[in-house]
Amino acid sequence: MGLENVIAEALPEVLTTRLDSLINWARKSSLWPATFGLACCAIEMMNATSSRNDLARFGSEVFRASPRQADVMIVSGRVSRKMAPVLRRIYDQMPEPKWVISMGACATSGGVFDNYAIVQGVDKIVPVDVYIPGCPPRPEMLIHAVMMLQEKVMKESVRDRRDVPEEEAREAVVPGTLPITDGSTARQNTLAESRPYTIASRHERRRSS
């Protein structure tokens, strides 16, 4: 639970709307992405911080390796079935408020890889805020996406983002399983049930209810 919940409950709506613009300004000016590269797009994501494009100008060059300290998850590349639970877990580890940019055709829709191995769009796993087309998108397009996300952030309100009760939050977290490579052969029979991949974030669920 962050401070904003206290604010949203304690203050009347008139004041929170005034506060919104300040809070949103802070958030949009300091969108720190999670260091999280998947495939080809990750190279262009790295390129976006390089001298020519310089994502740093918008205060977003601080790629945090720990998802706990990140604000934006840039899904840069194709998400395989094996990666999907991991990706979801990383998303769950990020603190609210958090946003997701789906970078490139593969993350957005599976791209050319319409087959058994690839999740056809990362929005089946995590709620996406901005989609970027392209295979891979140019770094400029990523910067544009960050700016679009900034616009989106400016339209938010602290009242939208109140925490859900703790039990509900626990329930929503999907623990993705990481297999233990213990050297045993033919482990494929041990995990029978399919994993639930598609679970809306707390934030999304609240909106729909």
Next chain:
Amino acid sequence: MSSATIPPQFEIVDRPLDTQMTISMGPQHPSTHGVLRLELVLDGELVVKATPDIGYLHTGMEKLFEYKKYQQGIVITDRMDYLNPLGNNLAYVMAAEKLLGLEIPERALTIRVLMCELQRIASHLVWLGTHALDIGAMTVFFYCFREREKILNLIEAASGGRLTPSYFRIGGLMMDLPAGFENRCKQFLNDFPQAVEEFHKLLTGNKIFQRRTQGIGRISAEDAIDWGLSGPCLRGSGVNLDIRRANPYSSYEQYDFEVPTEPDGDVWARYMVRMRELKESHKISVQALSRLQPGPVKADAPKVVLPDREAMKSHMDALIHHFLIVTEGFDVPAGEVYLPIEASKGELGVYMKSDGGAKPNRVHVRGPSFVNLSVLPVMSEGEMVADIVAIIGSLDIVLGEIDR
């Protein structure tokens, strides 16, 4: 060149299991170059056992090849080793050309060599940047990307794509080089040696960097061959093997270049090999640029190669061929070939099996990173956690190619 297996840097003391710690490094970890996962068993900072767990980027490309026509498969190869897409293109189209028995015109071969060497430089620059970043020197990364951007501009000028050019086609090239390309390329090649000097100044002479890389992750020449290492990783162990020399392809036999080797087999040796390769690639590029003669860039095989735009508008048969190639593809004689090339990371082999139709029956790619990574458990035993990062960097892996 030492004969036996090299003992690890630190001795692993046999200790009860509860003093060891198992730690999962990745798939989301800043220095695993993508989505590699390592399961490390640690005794303090010492690595007792490292088990790579790959497949987090498995894309089903080999399955997809079987459902795509030959010319459509080129697009998929781009996304395999995305740091060296033109190399992948080359291996794939050459495998198909071998099946078809096509004769590629001289100019196309020269342009292929030129573009591949530029791409090799670009690939090595990403390796250098990320390797340095892993060890903690962050500025090198930006300098490398600055130089790489110039190469990407060249590739973009030729093909229209920065990262995924698909420039090589079965039977030649997508199209000829654009006007003014040679001058731009010349300018880049003039400036590049200076940039390499800059990298050397930043890293090679740095005592900390030397101590972080020398004597780390050693592997002997015999082990390296036994483990199937290829490319700079193999040459870093003192084995003089380069497919460009061993089984020359695409007119590489006509170029004058050295195959750099270093005897030590450690991270530093692999670093030095790649740094010297930057210069060799530069040398080859300069030669290729000077050899460029006007001429056709597509083979004379109207059933396979798409006709020029102009011809299509004026000749009926060209239009028909274009239509047939695009809609139905072209039949490739039945048979199987294995075509190895020297990609920036090592031997990139494409095994292509045709059953006589327009789609391959089986395409398998021997990714150099896949094989190079399999040696990681051997290299990393008895090293420190920090060394793992350096070793992964020195292997220059690309997960897109490992997982395919």
Next chain:
Amino acid sequence: MPSEPEKIAPSTEPSPSSESTAPSPLVAALQHEHPQWISEVINAFGETTIVVPREHIVEACSFLKTSPESRFDFLADICGADRGPEEEPRFEVNYHLFSTTKYHRIRLKVLLNEDDVHVPTVTSVWRTANWHERETFDMYGVIFDGHPDLRRILLPDDWQGHALRKDFPLRGYEPYSLK
């Protein structure tokens, strides 16, 4: 997709680099010395393929690795292939060998029936075979007897089926299929 029978006619025109990659005297010598190791020799596209019965694959490999005129000390690749469910033998395992001193290449091929997909492992000959064999197992379900660590490598541990078999649909089975 129906696949053609795998009887390859020798190519009419040898490709440019055929001289350096065709160790035909070697094959003749091998045929003379160990005829039971070779069930068929295919020369096509400038490449030599030897079809080896599966019980002799390890012997053949170690012979080729050590014999002074072949010196195939480098295992470039192992890959499986599926000729389709209607074919018999259905699966093939290809070993691509390379010599780091003589620079020649050869392909060994093992043919397998669908109901008996066992091959002896060659990890004792080249350690690099480890991951290649795991990949082949993962994709085709070919079981390499004696492999030290035979489990899935690319697909998740709980995956059902073998993805590169011809009867495995491109988009996979439920619950992964997207319809």
Next chain:
Amino acid sequence: MDTAIDIALKFAAITVAFVVVLLIVAYTVLAERRVLGFIQGRLGPNRVGYGGMLQPFADLLKFILKEDIVPDKSTRFVYFLAPVIATMAALMTMIVYPFGPDIRIPFTSITIPLVIARFDVALLYVLGVTSVGVYGIMLAGWSSNNKYSLMGGLRASAQMISYELALGLSLVGVIMLAGTLELGRIVEMQSGWHGLRWFIFFQPLGFIIYLTAAIAETNRIPFDLPEAETELVAGYHTEYSAMKFALFFLAEYINMFTVSMLATTLFLGGWNVPFAEDIFGRGTFLFGLVSAVGFILKVIFFLFLYIWLRGTLPRFRFDQLMNFGWKILLPLALLNIFIIATLIFVFPNL
């Protein structure tokens, strides 16, 4: 009544000092990003406010409003305590540094000392309190119940203990020269000779040892092993989010600032500016102002040095770092003490 006013004044002084320091620290963060950008041939944050001037505040506000995640399996109390210890220890040393000479406000007889607290064992106090900061990092690593954090915490404790020793010994030379632990007196002793009495000229070796050890103390590259990003994800603060993480972040920069101040005070003559006394005369307002500005400029020079190093050097490995600390820095520090002792013996009235 006098004591009440005294206390009120002290509070005011502390508040002013802290605000100034925190502002400088905030802009150090920005400066780091801009200077790194400069080194790397790019711009750095420049869109938020004029030239990025509001960037630190945006970051801070964002962190305050972020969801604060406490891992389920963490040791909660310690988990909360750790960032507090780290930040408090970093801030507490601030009170003893003389920012400038006593300053007399023009046309009045009020004299303001540009130091909050002046006491005899100030240097000892600084060393003691700085050492407490390690606990914050160590406890953070332990209480997070994360393996990466634990390794970060362990690295931090081992590294800081060994470097604390070299750091302390490198200061012994200064203490021997000055004959006092009081920072104000040490600065006074370095005045005169037009800047040539700065202690750096008497013991350059000690200065270098101090500088190296201080970088290790503050976890900066090339000694940033407790949070080595490419090895340990984020080291001891892997699990920390929101304001708690920001506190660690802040503590690191405050530490950077304090060790820079200590280096300035002990080696670069503190607030002494060459020729300032000749031009303005001692005790005047302008003299005080110039001295204070000189002090800040020297500190900024050190901060720039830190950022410069970060942009240039790779990172040590852990065992190499320990080897370096124990086998090279420590003997050198002892050698430095020996040299100073000889110096004092040969020139008794130095």
